[in-house]
Amino acid sequence: MPKEYRWEGVTCNYSESIPRVTSLNMSSSKLTGQIVTSFSNLMTLEALDLSSNKLTGQIPESLAGLPNLKLLNLTGNNLQGSIPEALREKSTTGLTLILDGNPGLCQRGSCKSNAKKFIKPLVASVVSVAVLAIIVYISLMLYKNKRKHHSGKKVLASKKEGQLKSKNQGFSQAEVRSITNDFETEIGEGGFGKVYLGRLKDGTQVAVKLLSKSSQQGFNEFQSEAKLLSLIYHKNLVSLIGFCDDGDLRALIYEYMAKGNLRNLLSDKNPDILKWNERLQIASDAACGLDYLHNGCKPPIIHRDLKSSNILLSENMHAKIADFGLSKAFTNDTDTHISTRPAGTFGYLDPEFHRTGNLNKRSDVYSFGILLLELMTGQRAVTVTSDSTRHISDWVNPKLENGDIQAIVDPRLEGKFSSASAWKFLEIAMSCITPTAIQRPDISSVVIDLKQCLAMEASVESAESSSLISSTTLETSYSQSGSYSPPSAR
Structure with missing residues (x-):
């Protein structure tokens, strides 16, 4: 609260009378100290990302009590002790738990020999409700002062x-x-x-x-x-x-974005083939950028021309959305669509636009789904030959109906990917390109799902490198836990 002054990294559900936090992304925020148990009060929380900080101490067992938690990312901290048994159990029934990069954390066994080191009580040191309230108050005051300087302009x-x-x-x-x-x-x-x-x-x-x-x-x-x-x-x-x-x-x-645009990187003329985990990270980066435009800006912004050539990569393969010449902001935060002249690129344009002439946030989600299929297959959104024009969805659907994931994923990867993350990725893409806009997910949900894909792939790579479990066993566990299932053709 209030809705008009949202913070980056915080996603809320406003459908109830009292808004509830559903996602917190506090990655790379220079957090120190121990993880506060207060997070367990966020009963509608679906995703908590505290990765790449300097957090210490043990993982609070109370986090297992969050009924809707689907993703807990604690990668790259200095956590110690053993993983709470309740969290271990929850990770077998739908929770994606990412713990890599914590040298002192016993990911297998109970660490009984080191138990004395970790009996200190948990200290609330990340953020408290009182501090949040103060920051929000100061932010509101600064915003009001800024509005005066802008003479009432939106x-x-x-x-x-x-x-x-x-x-x-x-x-x-x-x-x-x-x-x-x-x-x-x-x-x-x-x-x-x-x-x-x-x-x-x-x-x-x-x-x-x-x-x-x-x-x-x-x-x-x-x-x-x-x-x-x-x-x-x-x-x-x-x-x-x-x-x-x-x-x-x-x-x-x-x-300057040294690696150029995604379309060129996916081209079969590019000798440097994008690895599967790189493609997952690019998708996640782009989704976060689109989530900011849709849900972090007030009023929201529709990009209107999202495509692989408008996704640029930095030297370290960090993906960013570009080309905002066709973007439009809603008149106010209550608008649902924009009536507009033709905009966008053939192959990426929302099918509903041809019927209604309206574009909305879910129109960008459709374009994003096509972009995901490009990342997965290496194919172009539209392939034109001398005698035909083929859309990428028409190429994917028959293979999807046959349940042949190997035939869908870019053959240049030579099978170097987890089937679990690939099926999950395809499921996300197909949900984004449903013909009816209302059936498509909000991009904030897509962000969470893509992080789960990354977690699946990271888990498989970690397991293979440590020779603890085989990728086949891990994918079977995902199937049994309901983490993924082959999506149906749309």
Whole structure:
């Protein structure tokens, strides 16, 4: 609470009279101390991610009492002792428990010999309700002050809005030519025009997108992207560094994404084949970025042109959503759709748009589902030959009906993937591309499911590396616990 001032990493269910927290992502938040038992009071919590922090002590057994918990990610901390028996049991009946990267944690056995080290009472040191209340109060006061400075204009809520705005610079035409060495190195081309590699005075590499005179999208979309990216910030959205509107030169300057776009990385012409766990991580990153646009911005934002060529990868394979020229924000938070002229890309466009002329958040979810199928199969959304045009879903469905997961997954992976995570991934993708929008999941649910996919794959890799259990046994346990089942064709 309140709904209009949501924090990144917090997902709530507003369908009840009192909003309830359903997901907390506090990964890489520099948390220290022990895990507070207060988390067990969040009775509707489905996912808790405390990975990549510096948490110590034991895992509270009280977390097993959360009835809806599906994902508990404690990877990369300094936890010790044994895993509570109640959590072990819950992990066999639907809970995905990720504990890698805790050297002092006994993942097998009871650690009885070291029990004396861990009898200290749990101390609440992550966050308390009182501290949260104070932070929310301060945030509200800061927001109200910010609104006064904007003279009542509507702005999109963003955790780092002020910081990002201060970074956005106005560049002259001469500066843009200097940055790009007079447009020496072309690195791409989109609807606006060509994209060039640049380097700022401090050595930072950037991508410079020019608006060409023959651009199909035009100045309105160019302005839309510049305005939108100056107001929002998320680690899974490409950041805008500056812009140029000088004479006949219009350009947007972005952070440079060294690995290029996902479509090119999936191409059979690319000699570096994306591993299965890399594809899962890319999907999870992109889902988090879309979740921020849909549920973290007030009013929500529809991307309207989500596709593999608009997913960019950094040097360390961190995925970010790009190209916001066609994006639209709702007029207010209660709107359900936008009536719009044709937008998007053939093959990714929501089938309901052709019938109603309306786009909504679930339209982006459809596009995201097609993107997931591309990641899984390596196929393009639409394959055009001299005598036919084939959509990727038409290629997948017959193989899905035969239950042949090996025939669906990109053959270049040579079978190096877990069948459990592959079936789960396909199930997510098929749920996203159902013809009826209301049947598609909210992207926040997709984020949770994709994290479960990552957990499945990590568990198999961990088991194989330690030779504790075989991947076949693990996949059988997933099947028996109901964690996945082959989805039906849509």
